Amino acid sequence: xxxxxxxxxxxxxxxxxxxxxxxxxxxxxxxxxxxxxxxxxxxxxxxxxxxxxxxxxxxxxxxxxxxxxxxxxxxxxxxxxxxxxxxxxxxxxxxxxxxxxxxxxxxxxxxxxxxxxxxxxxxxxxxxxxxxxxxxxxxxxxxxxxxxxxxxxxxxxxxxxxxxxxxxxxxxxxxxxxxxxxxxxxxxxxxxxxxxxxxxxxxxxxxxxxxxxxxxxxxxxxxxxxxxxxxxxxxxxxxxxxxxxxxxxxxxxxxxxxxxxxxxxxxxxxxxxxxxxxxxxxxxxxxxxxxxxxxxxxxxxxxxxxxxxxxxxxxxxxxxxxxxxxxxxxxxxxxxxxxxxxxxxxxxxxxxxx
Amino acid sequence: xxxxxxxxxxxxxxxxxxxxxxxxxxxxxxxxxxxxxxxxxxxxxxxxxxxxxxxxxxxxxxxxxxxxxxxxxxxxxxxxxxxxxxxxxxxxxxxxxxxxxxxxxxxxxxxxxxxxxxxxxxxxxxxxxxxxxxxxxxxxxxxxxxxxxxxxxxxxxxxxxxxxxxxxxxxxxxxxxxxxxxxxxxxxxxxxxxxxxxxxxxxxxxxxxxxxxxxxxxxxxxxxxxxxxxxxxxxxxxxxxxxxxxxxxxxxxxxxxxxxxxxxxxxxxxxxxxxxxxxxxxxxxxxxxxxxxxxxxxxxxxxxxxxxxxxxxxxxxxxxxxxxxxxxxxxxxxxxxxxxxxxxxxxxxxxxxx
Numbered sequence: 001x002x003x004x005x006x007x008x009x010x011x012x013x014x015x016x017x018x019x020x021x022x023x024x025x026x027x028x029x030x031x032x033x034x035x036x037x038x039x040x041x042x043x044x045x046x047x048x049x050x051x052x053x054x055x056x057x058x059x060x061x062x063x064x065x066x067x068x069x070x071x072x073x074x075x076x077x078x079x080x081x082x083x084x085x086x087x088x089x090x091x092x093x094x095x096x097x098x099x100x101x102x103x104x105x106x107x108x109x110x111x112x113x114x115x116x117x118x119x120x121x122x123x124x125x126x127x128x129x130x131x132x133x134x135x136x137x138x139x140x141x142x143x144x145x146x147x148x149x150x151x152x153x154x155x156x157x158x159x160x161x162x163x164x165x166x167x168x169x170x171x172x173x174x175x176x177x178x179x180x181x182x183x184x185x186x187x188x189x190x191x192x193x194x195x196x197x198x199x200x201x202x203x204x205x206x207x208x209x210x211x212x213x214x215x216x217x218x219x220x221x222x223x224x225x226x227x228x229x230x231x232x233x234x235x236x237x238x239x240x241x242x243x244x245x246x247x248x249x250x251x252x253x254x255x256x257x258x259x260x261x262x263x264x265x266x267x268x269x270x271x272x273x274x275x276x277x278x279x280x281x282x283x284x285x286x287x288x289x290x291x292x293x294x295x296x297x298x299x300x301x302x303x304x305x306x307x308x309x310x311x312x313x314x315x316x317x318x319x320x321x322x323x324x325x326x327x328x329x330x331x332x333x334x335x336x337x338x339x340x341x342x343x344x345x346x347x348x349x350x351x352x353x354x
Numbered sequence: 355x356x357x358x359x360x361x362x363x364x365x366x367x368x369x370x371x372x373x374x375x376x377x378x379x380x381x382x383x384x385x386x387x388x389x390x391x392x393x394x395x396x397x398x399x400x401x402x403x404x405x406x407x408x409x410x411x412x413x414x415x416x417x418x419x420x421x422x423x424x425x426x427x428x429x430x431x432x433x434x435x436x437x438x439x440x441x442x443x444x445x446x447x448x449x450x451x452x453x454x455x456x457x458x459x460x461x462x463x464x465x466x467x468x469x470x471x472x473x474x475x476x477x478x479x480x481x482x483x484x485x486x487x488x489x490x491x492x493x494x495x496x497x498x499x500x501x502x503x504x505x506x507x508x509x510x511x512x513x514x515x516x517x518x519x520x521x522x523x524x525x526x527x528x529x530x531x532x533x534x535x536x537x538x539x540x541x542x543x544x545x546x547x548x549x550x551x552x553x554x555x556x557x558x559x560x561x562x563x564x565x566x567x568x569x570x571x572x573x574x575x576x577x578x579x580x581x582x583x584x585x586x587x588x589x590x591x592x593x594x595x596x597x598x599x600x601x602x603x604x605x606x607x608x609x610x611x612x613x614x615x616x617x618x619x620x621x622x623x624x625x626x627x628x629x630x631x632x633x634x635x636x637x638x639x640x641x642x643x644x645x646x647x648x649x650x651x652x653x654x655x656x657x658x659x660x661x662x663x664x665x666x667x668x669x670x671x672x673x674x675x676x677x678x679x680x681x682x683x684x685x686x687x688x689x690x691x692x693x694x695x696x697x698x699x700x701x702x703x704x705x706x707x708x
Contacts, residue, residue, distance in 0.1 A: 263693060267634040274632025278708050280621040339617060346708075354632050354700075354708070 003071045004082045008326045012089060012317065013110040017309035019131020023299050024247045026179040026219070026313065029090070030137040030236075031126035032145055033164045033173035037153040041165045042118060050102035050118055057117045057152075061106045064147040066113055066140060075103040081331070084322035090128065092116055113144065120165050121173075123148070132243055134176055134236045142232075161228065171228030176239045180246060183218040183296045184253035187265070191220075194246060201242055202226055217288030217316070222246070258300055269297035270354070277349050281335075282342040287319050291345075294352075305352040315348055357425045358436045362680045366443060366671065367464040371663035373485020377653050378601045380533040380573070380667065383444070384491040384590075385480035386499055387518045387527035391507040395519045396472060404456035404472055411471045411506075415460045418501040420467055420494060429457040435685070438676035444482065446470055467498065474519050475527075477502070486597055488530055488590045496586075515582065525582030530593045534600060537572040537650045538607035541619070545574075548600060555596060556580055571642030571670070576600070612654055623651035624708070631703050635689075636696040641673050645699075648706075659706040669702055 014027045035041060036056075039049060058072050075083065087097040092105050096119045104117040116124040125148070127141040155163040161171040169175070185191040195205050206221045222243060224235050257265040272293035276282075295312050297303040317323055319341045325332050328340055368381045389395060390410075393403060412426050429437065441451040446459050450473045458471040470478040479502070481495040509517040515525040523529070539545040549559050560575045576597065578589050611619040626647035630636075649666050651657040671677055673695045679686050682694055 263635055263689075267696070270632040270634050271629055274628035274630075275625055276628075277632075278624040278628025280624055281617055335617075342621070 003073065004085060011314055013112050014128035014130045015310060015313040016130050017313055019129055019133045021247050022131035024180055024250045025132040026181055028129045028132055028134045028137050029126060029177050030141045031124055031175050032141055033121040033169040034123040035155040035163060036122045037155045047102060053122060054102045054104045054117055060148060060151045061115055063151055064144060066144040066147060067106055067108060070106045070108045072104060072106050081322055081325055085326055088317060088320040088322050093119055132178060134240050138236055169227050172232050174227055174232050174235055175223050176236050177221050177223030178243050180220050180222060181218060182220055182250050183292050184257050185250050186218045187257060188253045190253060194249060198222060203242060216285050217292040254300060266302060269293055269302055273303060273352060274354060276345050277354065279342045281338045283338055284319060287341055287345060288316060291316060307352050318344060358439060365668055367466050368482035368484045369664060369667040370484050371667055373483055373487045375601050376485035378534055378604045379486040380535055382483045382486055382488045382491050383480060383531050384495045385478055385529050386495055387475040387523045388477040389509040389517060390476045391509050401456060407476060408456045408458045408471055414502060414505045415469055417505055418498060420498040420501060421460055421462060424460045424462045426458060426460050435676055435679055439680055442671060442674040442676050447473055486532060486594065488594050492590055523581050526586050528581055528586050528589055529577050530590050531575050531577030532597050533573060533575050535573055536604050537646050538611055539604050540572045541611060542607045544607060548603060552576060557596060570639050571646040608654060620656060623647055623656055627657060627706060628708060630699050631708065633696045635692045637692055638673060641695055641699060642670060645670060661706050672698060
């Protein structure tokens with residue numbers, strides 16, 4: 001599949017670490033859930049209607065300037081590995097990746113914007129930005145929403161707002177989320193306190209790959225739970241203001257580790273690099289954990305290297321199972337992937353000296 | 355203390371890894387327990403008698419050709435750190451190092467021969483050789499014994515043999531022991547079977563520093579338990595023949611790991627090196643364990659390096675607490691030692707590439 005293969009070699013725009021506060025906030029993401037007025041919700045769609053929507057949306061999405069030059073990928077043309085690959089790049093959801101049938105996803109060349117067709121809702125519009133940049137994400141996703149609405153009528157209730165397959169999305173249909181890298185809050189054992197505080201504010205905490213996944217390698221995804229009764233801007237501002245506090249706490253914890261626990265902390269960072277540069281077999285979760293500490297060491301100026309923040313962000317992605325297989329251009333079982341992953345990491349870290 | 359400081363910079367002759375089977379057998383050691391006929395055993399000696407023996411033995415030992423150019427170190431002239439240092443080099447025993455009073459040790463410049471004065475017995479003659487070389491050790495210690503006996507009369511019973519402070523040493527007064535490096539038998543979990551078999555043969559297994567110490571870093575010291583009712587040559591031949599079998603088993607286990615468990619095994623070796631080359635804080639026991647695996651990797655040709663077997667043998671010694679302090683020329687507490695140890699290891703392993 002040529003489009004997918006082209007993706008393998010590209011850097012993900014929103015992993016460039018160029019956005020605000022990107023020392024802590026990896027990325028911001030907004031998604032809007034939308035459904036077409038003229039069709040029943042997904043669960044009641046018969047296959048012919050599904051096929052009809054996939055075709056219909058190809059035409060509609062083509063007209064959007066936000067989606068200019070985007071690829072429209074039909075699931076029936078993709079292998080399971082391709083879909084797993086798109087999932088690892090956060091372009092489609094876990095549920096979307098595992099199900100069969102008529103589905104599609106439109107992806108812009110820079111991968112900042114995608115529209116999933118026939119996920120839980122008829123349409124899921126999503127925009128990614130580097131760092132804490134929900135305002136820009138909102139501008140883009142709002143424009144995309146407006147452009148699509150010119151050529152498609154959405155299910156909308158004047159009292160409730162946008163109608164969605166799951167009641168938790170009714171209203172704005174908006175989910176705003178930020179991916180945070182909080183190694184120091186984890187090392188200083190403060191992260192649970194933070195998670196508890198966020199739960200009280202009705203913010204959900206999840207792992208790297210959304211709902212139902214565990215936080216790995218000190219990465220946490222925070223998002224709003226409420227979509228009803230609040231303006232979009234209010235939801236976004238609320239989340240951003242909480243995230244800013246978490247960012248401050250993580251930075252404070254980094255300072256604490258670097259000053260008060262210097263010896264032990266530096267030892268942990270260097271040992272992580274030592275293991276990454278020497279292992280011949282490594283699991284995805286161990287690698288993610290160690291790369292997280294290396295990232296911290298580089299950010300704090302402890303480990304000097306030509307390796308940029310962006311290179312490391314990319315590496316977190318490249319060591320995922322589907323990416324490893326795409327790079328290797330062959331199917332690899334779990335044991336083979338652990339070996340290939342270790343090889344790849346050693347290769348990428350050649351320029352980082354112990 | 356000039357003599358001790360000179361030792362710090364020297365390589366220990368019996369750690370040169372030049373002896374037979376030194377891929378598995380680090381060293382062979384023989385010791386003879388002897389007591390002077392004209393004095394009561396140690397526990398009944400009054401301080402003035404102790405002083406008398408220490409002075410007397412200086413003169414007697416000086417006449418031995420085996421002890422030519424040896425240093426006669428009186429404990430009263432040594433600091434506690436000096437004694438700890440001599441203990442780490444196996445020149446004096448643990449009991450000897452911690453006790454105060456009139457005691458001394460004669461050490462040859464190559465450190466292959468030493469005589470402890472007023473340890474558990476009046477005299478403990480010991481000879482070290484690299485590898486499995488009990489025959490040569492016996493030749494040397496036997497000559498030393500004969501030379502000393504020319505100028506001192508030993509407690510001897512025609513029926514029992516040499517009399518000693520502890521009945522377990524009566525008869526020959528001989529303890530023969532070999533220090534074995536058995537990383538592969540440990541990794542393949544076969545070592546307990548070996549230890550059980552040796553116990554049935556009345557051989558004792560101990561750690562690096564003799565009685566009451568645990569095996570660390572896959573090093574085991576095996577020795578005869580019986581000193582009575584057997585000729586010296588018989589004791590030595592018995593031990594050597596058992597050791598040869600253990601050597602074969604360790605070599606077989608190395609082959610098994612290198613062939614049947616290649617990936618996992620190589621990963622362990624390289625990770626050990628990675629940690630050694632990166633740690634900023636490391637305990638003695640962790641370092642010994644990791645160096646043991648690195649040693650194995652070098653012996654098996656997995657890790658290519660200019661670092662010789664002897665260099666590594668020396669490193670096991672240099673990372674011990676007293677050695678670290680002697681090298682640094684200052685007192686270091688436990689935390690400071692863990693940092694200094696990590697520094698030293700990184701420095702020594704600069705030439706070993708990941």
